[in-house]
Amino acid sequence: xxxxxxxxxxxxxxxxxxxxxxxxxxxxxxxxxxxxxxxxxxxxxxxxxxxxxxxxxxxxxxxxxxxxxxxxxxxxxxxxxxxxxxxxxxxxxxxxxxxxxxxxxxxxxxxxxxxxxxxxxxxxxxxxxxxxxxxxxxxxxxxxxxxxxxxxxxxxxxxxxxxxxxxxxxxxxxxxxxxxxxxxxxxxxxxxxxxxxxxxxxxxxxxxxxxxxxxxxxxxxxxxxxxxxxxxxxxxxxxxxxxxxxxxxxxxxxxxxxxxxxxxxxxxxxxxxxxxxxxxxxxxxxxxxxxxxxxxxxxxxxxxxxxxxxxxxxxxxxxxxxxxxx
Numbered sequence: 001x002x003x004x005x006x007x008x009x010x011x012x013x014x015x016x017x018x019x020x021x022x023x024x025x026x027x028x029x030x031x032x033x034x035x036x037x038x039x040x041x042x043x044x045x046x047x048x049x050x051x052x053x054x055x056x057x058x059x060x061x062x063x064x065x066x067x068x069x070x071x072x073x074x075x076x077x078x079x080x081x082x083x084x085x086x087x088x089x090x091x092x093x094x095x096x097x098x099x100x101x102x103x104x105x106x107x108x109x110x111x112x113x114x115x116x117x118x119x120x121x122x123x124x125x126x127x128x129x130x131x132x133x134x135x136x137x138x139x140x141x142x143x144x145x146x147x148x149x150x151x152x153x154x155x156x157x158x159x160x161x162x163x164x165x166x167x168x169x170x171x172x173x174x175x176x177x178x179x180x181x182x183x184x185x186x187x188x189x190x191x192x193x194x195x196x197x198x199x200x201x202x203x204x205x206x207x208x209x210x211x212x213x214x215x216x217x218x219x220x221x222x223x224x225x226x227x228x229x230x231x232x233x234x235x236x237x238x239x240x241x242x243x244x245x246x247x248x249x250x251x252x253x254x255x256x257x258x259x260x261x262x263x264x265x266x267x268x269x270x271x272x273x274x275x276x277x278x279x280x281x282x283x284x285x286x287x288x289x290x291x292x293x294x295x296x297x298x299x300x301x302x303x304x305x306x307x308x309x310x311x312x313x314x315x316x317x318x319x320x321x322x323x324x325x326x
Contacts, residue, residue, distance in 0.1 A: 008060040009067065012323035013075050013084030014258050015057045015312050018305040020087040021264020022050045023094035025301050028268045030098075031275035032294050035287060047098045054091060057312075061088075067326035074324035076128040079142065080258060081323060083200075086125070086145035087265070089118035093152035100159040111156040118153070122146055139183040141203035141262070148173045148180065151210045158217025167223070170214050177207040195254035202244055202251070205266040208237040209273035216276050234277060234286070241270060258308055258321055264301045271297050 029043035065072050075081030092114035099107035125146045129137050151173045157166035181204065193201070212233030218226040244251065252260075274290030277283065311317035318325075 008063050008326075010315070010318040010323050010325040011057070011060040011064050012081070012312065012318040012321050013061065013088060014080045014261065014317060014321040014323070015308065016061075016084045016088040016091055017258075017261035018264055018301075018308045019050065019054050019057060020091050020094060021261060021268060021301045022046075022053065022305055023091055023098065024265045024268025024272070025297055026050055026098055027094065028271040028275070028294050028297055030101075031272045031279070031290070035275050035279045035290070037275070037287075037291055037294070044102070047102075051095065051098075053309075054095070058088075064326040071324040071326045073124065073128060076124060077132060077136070078322045079140070079197075080321035082125060082128070083142040083145060083262070084321070085121055086142065086149060087261075089114065089121045090145060090149040090152050090265075092117060093149070093156065096153065096156040097159070100156055104160060107156055108160055108162075111153050111160070115150065115153050118150055139180060139187065140197075141180075141184060141200045143180050144177065144203050144207050148177045148207045151207065151214060154214045155210070155217065158214055163218060163223070166214060166217070170211065170229075173207070174211060177211070196257055196259060198251040198253065199257075199259045199262045201247075202263050202266045205237060205240045205244060206269045208233050208240055209266070209269040212237060212273045213269070213276055216280055230277065233273070237270060237273060238289075256307065258311065258317055260304050261308055264297075264304055267293060267297045268301060
């Protein structure tokens with residue numbers, strides 16, 4: 001009983017990073033089904049399994065937060081914790097996207113909850129960064145999750161026909177992403193990130209793919225600018241993906257750590273984008289890229305998730321990510 005109690009008291013928010021990647025995998029399989037690559041039923045079964053896992057992680061973290069609310073702030077002061085909590089917020093948006101074809105009314109409610117919850121967490125991140133030491137305010141790829149991650153809710157918004165909401169989110173997060181990309185590029189030219197933190201660079205891929213996914217969701221006849229946005233996003237995503245592949249040995253130099261969870265959602269988001277682009281345009285190249293990414297993600301994402309979940313069950317994930325204790 002004591003071990004179970006301690007397990008709940010130190011639930012590490014880093015677990016939500018791989019759960020977000022698994023949500024992305026369900027959406028990637030759905031995108032694959034829309035291009036007749038895989039059966040749609042697999043995506044639905046995966047979604048059910050990931051929702052169950054999400055609930056198993058969310059409940060103990062909620063208990064921890066209720067026991068000692070300041071533990072959430074403490075988690076936010078540590079980089080893996082801050083990223084995990086941002087991933088938690090995005091998980092709700094990804095869940096809404098998964099529910100759209102199955103239960104549109106539920107998807108709408110989850111989408112609005114996700115936006116409200118994500119806004120609250122973003123405000124807490126701003127508080128933590130502004131009240132902490134100056135070095136903590138350095139721009140990191142995790143800022144995309146905290147401040148650009150709202151774009152995942154726009155995926156649901158377009159699918160549900162809430163185009164004004166989706167358009168507002170798209171333009172606002174695009175500006176923020178451009179600022180983060182610019183600041184990160186400037187930092188990379190001046191300093192080399194430590195090897196254990198390099199997997200976080202893969203997060204830069206996700207916003208470009210998500211902007212493209214959202215742009216593809218608008219009716220082209222009503223929003224003539226969106227096809228251009230999708231095309232620009234495809235070029236940017238392809239360039240970032242190519243750069244990550246070229247530098248992959250350098251990025252993975254430190255070996256496996258819980259931060260490998262950062263690879264999972266960008267990988268699945270890119271699969272969704274290129275498969276969606278292929279479905280809408282009929283182009284062969286995006287389909288080839290999308291299928292390759294889907295195959296890779298189908299093996300890689302569950303493998304990373306399994307290793308991180310094993311660490312969570314053993315209690316070592318909390319220690320390695322310096323999770324707070326209630």
